[in-house]
Amino acid sequence: MTLRAVLAGAGSYLPERIVTNAELADRIDTSDEWIIERTGIRQRHIAGPHETAAYMGTRAAAAALAHAGAKASDVDVIILGTSTPDQAFPATAVAVQAELGTGGFGFDVSAACSGFVYGLSIADAMIRSGQVRGALVIGSEVYSRILDWNDRGTCVLFGDGAGAVFLRAEEQPEGSAGRGILSTHLHSQGSLGPLLYVDGAVGRPELSGHLKMNGREIFRHAVSKLASAVDEALAANGMHSADVNWLVPHQANLRIIDAMGRKLGLAPDRVVVTVDRHANTSAASIPLALSEAWHSGRMQRGDLLVLEALGGGLTWGSALVRL
Incomplete structure (x- = not known):
């Protein structure tokens, strides 16, 4: 145990x-x-x-x-x-x-x-x-x-x-059979920080304090880096995409979410989507989506969930969870 x-x-x-x-x-x-x-x-x-x-x-x-x-x-x-x-x-x-x-x-x-x-x-x-x-x-x-x-x-x-x-x-139990967080995988690449940031700082009133983003480049990095993080999580636990019951992705853009669902071979109804109603809520997006799907009764104990997100930093990561 x-x-x-x-x-x-x-x-x-x-x-x-x-x-x-x-x-x-x-x-x-x-x-x-x-x-x-x-x-x-x-x-x-x-x-x-x-x-x-x-x-x-x-x-x-x-x-x-x-x-x-x-x-x-x-x-x-x-x-x-x-x-x-x-x-x-x-x-x-x-x-x-x-x-x-x-x-x-x-x-x-x-x-x-x-x-x-x-x-x-x-x-x-x-x-x-x-x-x-x-x-x-x-x-x-x-x-x-x-x-x-x-x-x-x-x-x-x-x-x-x-x-x-x-x-x-x-x-x-040891291994992937038991419930809980099986593994998490975190990454960052500071050289890509200028792609998404807020130009504000404590004691710098001359800065706008507004979010700045290079959307095209963020999209390009998101698909490849998130796919790699998901592969990393599955490999660490000796699993394959066919073992996954639910993808709970960061809700930034429906095209990125759809691309990740296709990569895992999941039917659209096995990918949790709230971006249409919530937009991008940054760090809140995954727990908001998880809570909605769980409370709706769609998720059951024993289901295998993949969580993944990418954000400013750039930072990105994944988690494999047995509900």
Whole structure:
């Protein structure tokens, strides 16, 4: 037997306000057809003034704990992936800790859209080592506050929201038969950082603080790097694409998602897609998609899930999980 991080529950939170493509087309030079054809996005949720990363993350985390039948006292660590923290410091995770009333400790992870996968990997390592027994991993993003709403190439792509999972330490059989996180695989390439970044910094008011992206190059790197990360996860566990039940990808662009589904040979109904309704919610996108699919009843205990994401840095990674 081996100690493993098992997905005990998942939760999500989406802002109340929904902005459609048609509404954006009233403000900038774009159209519903143009956005759908290039991205698959039809609408996105936009946070109100009270819906901060901590506010949304807390509610997603509370939902994950409820789904897992867990209490605040079961949480030993909170790891929160975000590129849009409430403030420079303290970490947004400790604000969530204060509102939930948990003990233990918490910290943020800054890996852009890969933040949830990075956080999942850290929590998995902590559980395997015996350092913690219960971990909340959260992705919470308010990208609407770092977008240039006059740049039609980027502002139509993103939305706000939060997703969370609660991981519980459990003894499981050796190998891939047991439940839980089987392996995670993380990568970064700093030389590609200029492809996707925010030109802002603490104490630099002369910078715009807006997201900048070379979409064409990001698309090119995403397909090859994500495919490699998925192959790496399967090979590490002696598995093949035919063993996978569900692909839960980062929800950036429907064309990238479709390409990854085809690579794994999965039917479209085995690929979780929320980008049409949520747009790109960065670190929140995978836990949002996972929570929706799990709560819908489509996923069953014992299913094999592949999670993958790529974001600014560039950072990318994958996780293989037995639900």
